Amino acid sequence: MPELPEVETIKNVLEHNLKNKTIEWIRLDYAPLLESKSEYKIQDLSGLTFKGFQRRGKYLIFNFDNGMSWVVHLRMEGKFHLYKEETNPAKHTHLMFKVDDTYVHYLDTRKFSRMAVIKDLDAYFKTKNLGYEPFDEALSVSFLKERFKNRKRAIKSVLLDQSHITGIGNIYADEILFRCKIHPEKPAFTLTDKQLESIIDNTIIVLKKAIEEGGTTIRSYTSSLGVTGLFQVSLKAYGREGLPCTECQTSMTRIKVGGRSTVFCEKCQKE
């Protein structure tokens, strides 16, 4: 499931492969992937040249030479595959396009991902209500204190809420809380300043490290041809149910928090 680091990696790979190249043709075979709020059809991208590549939270943004933008949210299993020759669509290929020497396939097994073609990026993202980027210097203890003061929900659930900090998903939320030694069910408003500081610091550490590793690859997720085969080598919480805690050897516990699978150490992350 691509979270911020994976999306950042995919952005970089696509920039490397597509920048300044022109879309000769494009086709979308599963119409629901295009959001109803999309101002333009996928077909309208035909003839445009890739210029800018951005990431906002878990959203990929492609900017074109005429000012239009194509926004893609991969959700759980959206992925791009690049080929140097014309290739038949696979079972879950929903979109294909050709630029110069490259054929690009977009696949999504679950059909959960979404995209839009727009010209006003700011207006589009206003409707998404995204919070600060984790690396934004404006992200501070006082900001989180204000945001969390009436939040009785579990901190894990609040970290998944994209309106405070954007880009954290289920995997890295567990990693961040493990590093912070904070119980995932601790109500957000009860966190001390020190703990909020710890969340900010460890969010940056965890996400930066993951970006450096090229994004964590799990299950069917592959970022894009050329960067497949990377596996989570440094996850200390997610997926480690029943395995010894890397700090104290206690068996890691899995619970549900807000309906989401959550792994933590009962000894290191006390309530």
Place this chain on the structure above:
DNA sequence: AGAATAACCCGAACGC
């Protein structure tokens, strides 16, 4: 206002 829930999908995991 915040919080809980359903909906969207379908392969994998699970239960019998």
Place this chain on the structure above:
DNA sequence: TGCGTTCGGGTTATTC
């Protein structure tokens, strides 16, 4: 072995 059921994941819409 085979079949039916449940689960999970991010986000949005809906309801309380």
